[in-house]
Amino acid sequence: MSRLLLKGGRVVDPARRLDAPRDVLLEDGRVARVEKSLSRRGAEVIEAEGLVVCPGFIDLHVHLREPGREDKETIATGTRAAAAGGFTAVCAMPNTAPVNDNSGITRSILEKARSEGMVRVYPIGAITRGSRGEELAEYGDLKDAGCVAVSDDGRPVASARVMRRALEYARAFDLPVVDHCEEPALFERAAMNEGPVATLLGLRGTPSAAESIVVERDVQLAELTGGRLHVAHLSTAASADAVRRGKARGVRVTAEVTPHHLLLTDQAVKDSDYDASTKMNPPLRSEADRRAMVEALRDGTIDAIATDHAPHTVDDKKVEYEEAAFGVVGLETAVSLCLDRLVASGLLPLTRLVTLLSTGPARVFGLPGGTLAPGAPADVTVLDLDRPRKVDPARFHSKGRNTPFAGWALKGAAVITVVGGQIVWQERR
Amino acid sequence: MSGYPHRHLLGIESLQPSEIVAVLDTAEGLREILDRPLKKVPALRGKTVVNLFYEPSTRTRASFEVAEKVLSADSLSISASASSAQKGETLLDTAKNLEAMNPDMIVLRHSAAGAAHFLARHCRAAIVNAGDGAHEHPTQALLDALTLRQRKGRLEGLRVAIVGDILHSRVARSNVWLLSKMGAKVVLCAPPTLVPPGIDALAPVTHRIDEAVEGADAVMMLRIQRERMTGAYFPSDREYHLRFGLTEARVKRAKKDVLILHPGPMNRGVEIASEVADGPYSVILDQVTNGVAVRMAVLLLLLGGGGES
Numbered sequence A: 001m002s003r004l005l006l007k008g009g010r011v012v013d014p015a016r017r018l019d020a021p022r023d024v025l026l027e028d029g030r031v032a033r034v035e036k037s038l039s040r041r042g043a044e045v046i047e048a049e050g051l052v053v054c055p056g057f058i059d060l061h062v063h064l065r066e067p068g069r070e071d072k073e074t075i076a077t078g079t080r081a082a083a084a085g086g087f088t089a090v091c092a093m094p095n096t097a098p099v100n101d102n103s104g105i106t107r108s109i110l111e112k113a114r115s116e117g118m119v120r121v122y123p124i125g126a127i128t129r130g131s132r133g134e135e136l137a138e139y140g141d142l143k144d145a146g147c148v149a150v151s152d153d154g155r156p157v158a159s160a161r162v163m164r165r166a167l168e169y170a171r172a173f174d175l176p177v178v179d180h181c182e183e184p185a186l187f188e189r190a191a192m193n194e195g196p197v198a199t200l201l202g203l204r205g206t207p208s209a210a211e212s213i214v215v216e217r218d219v220q221l222a223e224l225t226g227g228r229l230h231v232a233h234l235s236t237a238a239s240a241d242a243v244r245r246g247k248a249r250g251v252r253v254t255a256e257v258t259p260h261h262l263l264l265t266d267q268a269v270k271d272s273d274y275d276a277s278t279k280m281n282p283p284l285r286s287e288a289d290r291r292a293m294v295e296a297l298r299d300g301t302i303d304a305i306a307t308d309h310a311p312h313t314v315d316d317k318k319v320e321y322e323e324a325a326f327g328v329v330g331l332e333t334a335v336s337l338c339l340d341r342l343v344a345s346g347l348l349p350l351t352r353l354v355t356l357l358s359t360g361p362a363r364v365f366g367l368p369g370g371t372l373a374p375g376a377p378a379d380v381t382v383l384d385l386d387r388p389r390k391v392d393p394a395r396f397h398s399k400g401r402n403t404p405f406a407g408w409a410l411k412g413a414a415v416i417t418v419v420g421g422q423i424v425w426q427e428r429r
Numbered sequence B: 001m002s003g004y005p006h007r008h009l010l011g012i013e014s015l016q017p018s019e020i021v022a023v024l025d026t027a028e029g030l031r032e033i034l035d036r037p038l039k040k041v042p043a044l045r046g047k048t049v050v051n052l053f054y055e056p057s058t059r060t061r062a063s064f065e066v067a068e069k070v071l072s073a074d075s076l077s078i079s080a081s082a083s084s085a086q087k088g089e090t091l092l093d094t095a096k097n098l099e100a101m102n103p104d105m106i107v108l109r110h111s112a113a114g115a116a117h118f119l120a121r122h123c124r125a126a127i128v129n130a131g132d133g134a135h136e137h138p139t140q141a142l143l144d145a146l147t148l149r150q151r152k153g154r155l156e157g158l159r160v161a162i163v164g165d166i167l168h169s170r171v172a173r174s175n176v177w178l179l180s181k182m183g184a185k186v187v188l189c190a191p192p193t194l195v196p197p198g199i200d201a202l203a204p205v206t207h208r209i210d211e212a213v214e215g216a217d218a219v220m221m222l223r224i225q226r227e228r229m230t231g232a233y234f235p236s237d238r239e240y241h242l243r244f245g246l247t248e249a250r251v252k253r254a255k256k257d258v259l260i261l262h263p264g265p266m267n268r269g270v271e272i273a274s275e276v277a278d279g280p281y282s283v284i285l286d287q288v289t290n291g292v293a294v295r296m297a298v299l300l301l302l303l304g305g306g307g308e309s
Helices: A075-085 A103-116 A139-145 A160-173 A196-201 A209-225 A237-248 A259-263 A267-271 A287-298 A334-344 A350-365 B017-035 B059-070 B091-099 B115-122 B138-152 B170-181 B209-213 B237-244 B284-303
Strands: A003-013 A018-027 A030-035 A044-047 A052-055 A057-062 A087-092 A120-123 A177-179 A229-231 A253-257 A380-390 A409-419 A422-426 B048-053 B074-079 B105-110 B126-132 B159-163 B185-189 B218-221 B259-261
Touching: A003 A030, A003 A350, A003 A380, A052 A350, A057 A075, A057 A350, A075 A087, A075 A103, A075 A409, A075 A422, A087 A380, A087 A409, A103 A120, A103 A139, A139 A160, A160 A177, A160 A209, A196 A267, A209 A229, A209 A237, A209 A253, A237 A253, A237 A287, A253 A287, A253 A350, A259 A287, A259 A334, A287 A350, A334 A350, A334 A380, A334 A409, A350 A380, B017 B138, B017 B170, B017 B284, B048 B059, B048 B091, B059 B074, B059 B105, B059 B126, B059 B138, B059 B284, B091 B105, B091 B115, B105 B115, B105 B284, B115 B126, B126 B138, B126 B284, B138 B170, B138 B218, B138 B259, B138 B284, B159 B170, B159 B209, B170 B185, B170 B218, B185 B209, B259 B284
Parallel strands: A003 A044, A003 A052, A057 A087, A087 A120, A177 A229, A229 A253, B048 B074, B048 B105, B105 B126, B159 B185, B159 B218, B218 B259
Antiparallel strands: A003 A018, A018 A030, A052 A380, A380 A409, A409 A422
């Protein structure tokens, strides 16, 4: 019988409206007791005084790259990065090679995750076969094999007809449909956000409307079909507004936002002199859009902060800006960025951040966890709000070094990660 | 030489007015060499310059080559079609290989915006941007400015209309920066489909060419890339010429001594009528001569130049 006691920490469990000093006892992979004072006897003890004990953080949007692009990331390195960054679970996007559009691939990912993974891996299946946007994948099989949602992420579902059918059909299995919302005809080989900065840099831009048009479409299709829509990496004010209005009239829609869309704007492309670590899709937007993302976090329009962790090799990035691959890594920077720039700066209360990183994401995909209620999985993220953290890509556990936050000095970090009652990551004080 | 404290010439945006003046004054002084019977000075003897051209170019490339030869630099020109780029070598690898030969300068023309900045970050050689995508073409703006200054005696207060495909034009961006830094009044004119968002923060935009040309001291025409645009950005060459082309009738709205500039190559009968291109106010060929002088100045300012000049 394995028992782990987190002693004397400040427990923040938004699902139970709890924010108070508590001892937390984990037993046999479950939360056993959460009380003011628990005996140390028979338990391995983590002294958590001065630390914050939270239900394990869940990242809804991660590219683990395996199978197919193990040069960019593997299940082993990606989940190690997750553990080091304070995440106890990651949802793995299906744009691998081959695409995770059938139960065989789902099972092989889960098998790998069981043998080599440090945190829980929840695969996301494809919306359409090969993510080609034409025929639906076999959602029943995918769900039985362990998929928690479907998405053609990286590629938008271009056809409204296909999106409608996906939302309808997924209802039979209660699977959320995650769309990368983008109108391809307006994207036109863009390298960044359309606007004054792109104009000065001479780079092709994609207008924010390319995203919000499709968010509007999808919200209306979710309303039409009663399906569960989850909007991936929301990035524009108009998109947030579409989600907000949809929620207000009872549409089953949820949304996530990335730390980079909360903290950076397209000005970063210029300030970095065309450094491709500022290139991702959706691109960094205007300051007005960025502010709208923060506002949407605060008013509950956004349900989760997700990283869209997208590791690439140096060769994929060390080229001309328009040639560079889209995407940035996020697993090892997200928590510190949020603690420093959202919580310490007073934009969000800590409980709200824990909701956005744990309770919210668990609810969006219907995952176990997201709370420290007795009986819940023994997945715990422990934070040190005062721990200084300098972003140093050379020390990442991810194979990807592509971050726009290199060199940032932050305060606050995840210091202990517990999955299923086992300490998978612990940092010395 | 002083007055130009940078290692590279990547764009006009980052230059101070005094630095622009330094280049123009240097070019003015060097122009005389081009009229000598023996057009050669040893200023850059022993310096090596690589012209790395990833896009077709006649004028710019020839102009750099002449400038290099007049100043006695050792130079070689590489065009992408003849180089390893065809075999899939990356820009960085090509540049690193060239750099192993220790050139003092790389002149880069590339279709990707920011390509010159990319090289500047990864190479030791001085980098001159000879046009990067739709971003900047600094030596073109400098030679246009030299041409205007010679004819008008100043840049400050001049009213200059820039007309045509501003969306895709690096020449437009460099010229807007340069002319506004030097105190000229710039007006941009194009159909709305060819105006990049936010450019109006740098200069006012009109969609009526008559308005743009009215009282102008100079009109800079931009090339329309017809093969890519017709049908998508405007309906036809015919309508473009009627609505946005520079005709003799329209030139009459400008000042009497108006100058007409075009970076070439021209689409006669589309953005510019032949009578205008070949008319008395056209300084298009002056631009070419000044191009050599400006490039000589840039070479000299960046590479120092130990010898006499």
